[in-house]
Amino acid sequence: MAHAVMAIDQGTTSSRAILFGADFDILGVAQKEFTQFYPKSGWVEHDAGEIWDSVVAVATQALRDAGMRASDLAAIGITNQRETVVLWDRATGEPVHQAIVWQDRRTADLCNALKGQGKEAMVTAKTGLLLDPYFSGTKLKWLLDNVEGARDRAVAGELAFGTVDTWLLYKLTDGAVHRTDATNACRTMLFNIHDQAWDDALLDMLDIPRALLPEVCDNAADFGTTTMLGADSAVPVTAMAGDQHAAVVGQGCFHPGMLKSTYGTGCFAVLNTGETAIPSQNRLLTTLAYRLNGTPTYALEGSIFIAGAAVQWLRDGLGILEDAAQSGALADQADDEQDVVLVPAFTGLGAPHWDSEARGAIFGLTRNSGPREFARAALEAVCFQTNDLLAAMKADWSDAQDTILRVDGGMTASDWTMQCLADVLDAPVERPVLTETTALGVAYLAGAHVGFYGGQDDFAKRWKLDRSFSPSWPAERRSRKIERWNDAVSRTLTERPSEG
8 A cells, every 4th residue: 555655856956855645744855965067167067877876865765764665655756957958878878968957058159149040039939938048958959069979869869858857757767768748848948838749940940850859748647657766666657847837736826826936046936827828028938837637727937047056155155154044144144234235147147137148246345244244145136036026927917916925945944035035025925834845746746646645626725834924124125225136237237228
């Protein structure tokens, strides 16, 4: 008899496995960090083999810690860092190059060239995305153009492409299955979100052979089975979803107008718009929230490249923190008379600016500026960037005016940061009791598909509030700080807004 569902949560800096019981109680958890490679400025890579090894390690550890075997699992769900590209040999299962990470900016010149050819309008109309190095398509083209023999082998059907979900499924099924889900597919810049299919015009634009592409399934589907966690049982893999889409489900955002924002390495705000794909006039992304039973549910999304990564920079780059958890307490001690602003454009700026060439900058430094002011500036930057996203969403869709923000991710543990977020947004912020919403969402999808969990309404009712943060800043302070932020951002953009 099955006792749990395993969520494999493969993130940008670490892999985790979490076991959820019948009441969504956490029965076991394991986490393992893996290596980040920065071969050139603006380039970010992972070792796909190391990612796979880390997933096997945490899945095995979580089962062992819970006193369980693979046969105790009802199903497995996979959620993953999106847009990261893996290209591998179908016969050997060996990657032909390091994985190119979503943060990587090496294809900025290609994207600019395609924009110059007037291609962005077509890309946006079909995919809801913008021409930016963030997305998978141009990364895949770079691999085909720069790895010796890759293009010829791809045409011959010898290579397979996938985002991390597809790579892990391929490995879990010992090479038997090459599939992805609609939410990961929709981030590749190769998938038509209206037709729900790979698009020939997009493939032609980037010269990508169709033979490389995986089959696209719903978020809850029969993806395959694995014996990699124990020969005693073939466990079904029944859900896959990009991390931000899994968090939409985990936060119970099943109805149009519901909004969640996840604070991890980056920050991703996703607004459910129902069965209608809202075209953005403010450089947000039109994307899928999820697809179930063949029916797509759409969303508006704003993506921030650097959120928690700014705090990691304070810790690892500057050495002013021993632990990221210290940032809130340090920020609380900052000098109110100083107005230090950090624009963390370490790998460019995401929505709503989409400036891949922008780089980070700090403004307002004085002789008295120190670690406390840096900590406050790093945390406030996350809040200001979120405010930019919410303002764009409200401009794009009238139903977003009174939205309450549900938050999750590691940074939400900081009360100081969440209160600052409410103050900057001038809106309530709700933090759930269970903040592991990405893993929870894909676990629910996997378990519901095999009857281990019930329907959406029952799941949504289980969402429990830990704390609500209400805005407290005077209007004058909020206006002044946002104006200071906007000025700082304008100074970092490579294409500055025209004046007058």
